[in-house]
Amino acid sequence: xxxxxxxxxxxxxxxxxxxxxxxxxxxxxxxxxxxxxxxxxxxxxxxxxxxxxxxxxxxxxxxxxxxxxxxxxxxxxxxxxxxxxxxxxxxxxxxxxxxxxxxxxxxxxxxxxxxxxxxxxxxxxxxxxxxxxxxxxxxxxxxxxxxxxxxxxxxxxxxxxxxxxxxxxxxxxxxxxxxxxxxxxxxxxxxxxxxxxxxxxxxxxxx
Numbered sequence: 001x002x003x004x005x006x007x008x009x010x011x012x013x014x015x016x017x018x019x020x021x022x023x024x025x026x027x028x029x030x031x032x033x034x035x036x037x038x039x040x041x042x043x044x045x046x047x048x049x050x051x052x053x054x055x056x057x058x059x060x061x062x063x064x065x066x067x068x069x070x071x072x073x074x075x076x077x078x079x080x081x082x083x084x085x086x087x088x089x090x091x092x093x094x095x096x097x098x099x100x101x102x103x104x105x106x107x108x109x110x111x112x113x114x115x116x117x118x119x120x121x122x123x124x125x126x127x128x129x130x131x132x133x134x135x136x137x138x139x140x141x142x143x144x145x146x147x148x149x150x151x152x153x154x155x156x157x158x159x160x161x162x163x164x165x166x167x168x169x170x171x172x173x174x175x176x177x178x179x180x181x182x183x184x185x186x187x188x189x190x191x192x193x194x195x196x197x198x199x200x201x202x203x204x205x206x207x
Contacts, residue, residue, distance in 0.1 A: 032162040034177045034204040040159035043077060043126065044070040047181065049196035050152065052142060052189050053107055061142040061190065062099065064107050065152065066116065070133040071126040079126045079134075081156030083119070089144040095119055099139045107137060110194075145190050150183040150197065153207060162206050175206040 048066030055062070063085060071077055083095035096119045104118045115135045122136045158177040166173050182201040185192075 032164060032175065032206050034158075034160060034206055038158065038160065040161075040177075041073040041075070041077060042159070042177075043079070043157040044072055045154070045157045045179065046070075047154075047179075047202075050150070050181075050183055050199075051194055051196050052145070052192060053103070053110070053139075053194075054190065055103055055106070057102075060103075061145055062103060062107075063093070063140045063142050063150075065138045066111070066113075067136050067138070068133060069122075069126060069136060069157070070130055071128050072130075074128065076128060077126050078124065079156060080123055081119070081136075081154065083138045083140075084153045085140050086151045086153070087144060087147045088149040089147050091144055091147075093140040093143075095138045095140055098141045104137060104139055107139065111137075142189075145188075147189060148185050150185065152181045152183070153205075154179040154181070155207075160206075178205050178207045179203075180205050 046068040048068070050063060050065045053062045053064050054060070065083070069079065085091075085093040085095070087093070101118075108114075108116050108118075113135060116137045117134060118137055118139075122134055126132065126134065155176045155178040157179070160177040162175045164173055164175060165171070180201075180203050181199060183197045184200045185197055189197075
């Protein structure tokens, strides 16, 4: 075999190895997405607005969000949601943590909805039918109000899951169908008063 031909074969072999590595890498890191058509039970979830609230007693600030939940799945379901709010200030806020009950009560009075339930109250069985629809309130402490972008991840309204392998630890991880809502704060958040934060995108993800 001539030297040019051997060189060409070596180069061809290297290219094929590189392609194999890329394909394997893509398959390892490929991230699953929710099914286009739901195949597991799914509650009817109607999101409300995301707003900011300033406690008149101590000036502390909070983000709050309302929603309506209806079970039309054909059987009773358990509602044990997770509401996690990410901000571009690096905060990861879990709903209900470090939120005084009097703040939740003040927000409920402000909204004037006697049926509005706090997160710890609404957890449990969700019975079938529109007559059993529930209204929920979610509150987070707003440690940083100088933010422009927020992302809210809501899980618990769907039974769809996916099992994947962590490519680093090689451990099995269960991902759940989650609603992602992205918001944009234009200007000073505190200057908005009770005006809702602008929603710019919403989509289903697995996380």
